[in-house]
Amino acid sequence: MAFDYAQYMRPGKLPHIWCPGCAHGIVMKSIIRAIDREQLDKDNTVLVSGIGCASRMPGYVDFNTLHTTHGRALGFATGVKMAKPSMDVIVVSGDGDALAIGGNHFIHSCRRNINITLIVFNNNIYGMTGGQFSPTTPHGKLASTTPYGNPDYAFDVVDLAIGAGASYVARGTAYHSVPLTRLIADGIAHRGFSVIDALCTCPTTYGRRNKLGSATDMLLWFKGNTVGKKIVDKKPEKAEGKIVTGVFRQDEKPEYCDEYAKIIEKVSD
């Protein structure tokens, strides 16, 4: 039987704002399936977002949803989680939202290891404002604010998250939606701060400008240009020229709210 997405969608909120060919819908479906796999209680789940295309996602789904200010979703989510640690908190964010204006919150959430799952809809561009370069736009690529090629270098979301101390770090793509669902579900199940770098596409403001072909071509590109972490672990040479996907870190590490609960227990009157 086909998976029933409607049980998690808010009636009357579609069509979404995303452009034809945008991959954000695929990532949204993976998140819904991951939530379903983990059997999260809708009343007990909060989806938090910032500003941008990806950040409109919580409005479409039937949970407690919080659409905040640009880059600040993790700050709001941290307040929710600290005040009510029993709630499941998921943050959805774009690459500009999570890593540029929200970069400080990103690294400190990793360091704090608070039990929140962050999914970065990483399409290498600021889509909503019309295609300006983001912290994950590759060097040399064209954007509306890099008309002669991007002089900046991109962040590697996985390296950044690991360096900052996140205890679950994974990367998937919108092309590989079934593995992406599993990576997100495992992130939700993980007790600690989880980062899933969800590579997706913006045919409208990034693909066209950089002549990357159709929406389908851009998705298919992932098929030919990624390699699984498990393969690379055995044969490192396979990573040559490819984007590695899979789970990069999954560590047991004390979780922030658990640690604070211990303090409360120790000092409470």
Place this chain on the structure above:
Amino acid sequence: MSEKVVFYQGNEACAEGALYAGCNFFAGYPITPSTEVAEFLARRLPKQGGAFIQMEDEIAAMAAVIGASLTGAKSITATSGPGMSLKLENLGFACITEVPCVIVNVMRGGPSTGLPTGPSQSDVMQARWGTHGDHPAIALAPDSVQEIFTETVRAFNLAERLRTPVILLTDEIIGHMREKFTIPAEGEIEIWDRPRPTVPPEEYKPYDISEGIIPPMADFGSGYRFHVTGLNHDETGFPTNIPSLVEPEERRLMAKITENLDIIEKYEYMEKKGSKVGVISFGSSARSTRSAIAMAGEGGTSVDFLRLITLWPFPSHVVNEMADKLDLIIVPEMNLGQMIEEVERSAEGKTEVIGVNRVDGEPITPDQILEKIREVS
């Protein structure tokens, strides 16, 4: 808990007032001269099952305070000028989403890093207009350690009753000054909680005003699943740009304040018979004013005194009445003239208005105010 007499710093009284009001969440970032509020709550909150978190910056702290409030917590943050500038972004979010919270600004000299350890009252206009867009503002300005306590409690009560952020504007002098004060017995000051929905979850609309101008607010995690956004929204909480829905909501945010002045406005008007001069002041400048007026009285000069406890909304009607009677209003404030603009506007040219200003990091002295009184009497 029964009544207790203590010897506290203003910042500590603020933290104690927060706890009295039922505060169970603090998020902040270290900044002079407000840090003692955070330090006090870092010690006390976990003892009573609450949560304290020091965030990575002021912006995140303000965000966390709003997130916590959405789960039903009573939340507070404390900062000073440079931090307040950063908090303004999410203060606007709390205004448009109508999330109760309290923001303490222990004012110091500015602009920018300014005078970190010097007192100031130069964030008066920031408290009113700092965040972008039309928005409501409530700012309370106590002038003693005791009053910092009671106004902190009132700040929480107003935030909860009106579903809006409330700013407590103190300054380095009263924040760090120690005075004897009384923590009232439990129940002595009434504590208010936000209105919560009485309808079942399937009928709940987060901005439903059919029962009154303040819409009932559900807690995240209580079975009422709803959407919160900083975009203009309709009664269901979802974004809208339909003009006929946007404007009434913008106007309602303001009307929450203007229709509840009876519980928001607070001032002391000490009127003297036959006086032709009056002083309007607040916070630590009000303390100097009190002394100056007493000294003037000893010299045979009667001076009226309006001490503002609620700064925003500004009580224009009271100032306008004063202007009818007086020939001159003196406005001492530790800035280069901010509140005086409101006084002049409210006086409508019916009386002369002059300022006593100081921005060197030292308090305005009673002599400075007295000198002005003598010049004109």
